Amino acid sequence: ATPDQVRAWRREIQRFLLQYEFGLREIDTKLSILRDEFLELHDYNPIEHVSSRVKSPESLLEKIARKGVSHDLDAVREHITDIAGIRVTCAFVSDVYRLFDLLTRQDDVTVQTVKDYIASPKANGYQSLHAIVTVPVFLSSGAVPVPVEVQFRTVAMDFWASLEHKIYYKYRRAVPTALIDELREAADTAAEMDARMERLHRQVRADTAHAEQR
Ligand code: 0O2
Numbered sequence: 001a002t003p004d005q006v007r008a009w010r011r012e013i014q015r016f017l018l019q020y021e022f023g024l025r026e027i028d029t030k031l032s033i034l035r036d037e038f039l040e041l042h043d044y045n046p047i048e049h050v051s052s053r054v055k056s057p058e059s060l061l062e063k064i065a066r067k068g069v070s071h072d073l074d075a076v077r078e079h080i081t082d083i084a085g086i087r088v089t090c091a092f093v094s095d096v097y098r099l100f101d102l103l104t105r106q107d108d109v110t111v112q113t114v115k116d117y118i119a120s121p122k123a124n125g126y127q128s129l130h131a132i133v134t135v136p137v138f139l140s141s142g143a144v145p146v147p148v149e150v151q152f153r154t155v156a157m158d159f160w161a162s163l164e165h166k167i168y169y170k171y172r173r174a175v176p177t178a179l180i181d182e183l184r185e186a187a188d189t190a191a192e193m194d195a196r197m198e199r200l201h202r203q204v205r206a207d208t209a210h211a212e213q214r
Contacts, residue, residue, distance in 0.1 A: 013057055016073050020054045020084035022137040023146030027086055028052060030109070034102050046095040048155055052086040081112070081132045082149040089158045092198050093118065096152045100129055103150065110134045112147065118157075124180065125187025126161060128153040156190040156197075 001009070028050065035047045055063070060083060064071065069079045076083075090096045096118065104111050112132040121127045129152040134145040153161065164183055167175055175183075 010057075012073070013060075016076075017054055017057070017060075017083070019137055019139070019144055019146050020148075022139075023135050023148045024052045024054065024084045024086055026135045026137060026146075027103070027133070027148050027150065030103060030106065031086075031088060031099070034099060046090055046092075046099060048089045048091055050086065050088050052084070055080075055083045055085075077147070081147050084146065084148040085151070086148060087151045087153070087158075090152065090154055092201055093154055093194050094198060094201075096129055096154060100131065100150075100152050104131060104133060108136055110145070118153075121187065121191075124164065125184045126164065127157045127187065127191065128161065154194050156194050160187055160190045 031047065031050055035045060038044075038046050060076070060080065063069075063080055064076060067079060069075055088096075088099060090099060103109060110133060112134060113130075115130040118127050118129050131150045131152075132147055133150060134147050136143040137146050160183075163186075167179065167183070171179075
């Protein structure tokens with residue numbers, strides 16, 4: 001390709017990725033509204049933190065090659081669904097599902113796919129609730145539906161996933177069996193802790209409600 005072609009292609013990619021940046025902002029605003037209203041109604045914050053990213057052009061190109069997708073941007077839009085990603089970390093499993101419902105019930109949010117790795121954890125122990133949603137972004141040329149991957153998880157699931165991710169890359173995807181077994185056990189421990197924290201949380205809320213009635 002000539003330098004002019006490379007420059008033109010870069011500009012096109014930048015414009016393409018900007019739409020995903022806008023999609024993330026829409027979802028981010030929705031989540032912050034839900035959080036602030038929840039705080040007002042229930043007196044606690046259901047979201048511990050939110051992080052988001054648009055895939056870098058390098059990592060997008062790597063995934064296009066790995067998945068054998070054509071470089072045509074319409075094909076990329078259709079087949080690579082995690083160009084915009086947002087991760088919502090909650091204290092409790094019940095809040096994970098509650099936020100998922102509150103977000104996906106909104107009129108302008110369309111759910112494409114849901115993968116519930118909390119109900120059915122992956123073989124390695126990974127747990128999270130994933131949804132690919134599309135949200136309209138209003139550009140000068142009209143509305144564009146932008147796909148965003150939203151991952152909902154608890155603090156314990158997030159702790160596990162970030163360590164597992166590091167280990168996976170450290171061993172270049174060939175993790176020793178003993179470590180795989182330990183990670184699986186650690187995932188079970190995290191799930192037990194989530195169940196225990198949920199019980200405590202319910203107990204405290206019930207006790208508080210009782211005290212308020214008296
Ligand atoms: P990164 O580096 O986080 O972006 P896909 O490969 O996305 O087309 P897949 O695998 O069917 O399709 O999607 P899935 O199962 O919904 O997983 C997508 C994302 O979930 C991953 O993105 C990870 O962020 C996370 N994830 C899934 N499985 C695991 C796991 O076993 N361990 C950890 N730590 N994270 C996981 P990427 O692009 O793979 O990675």
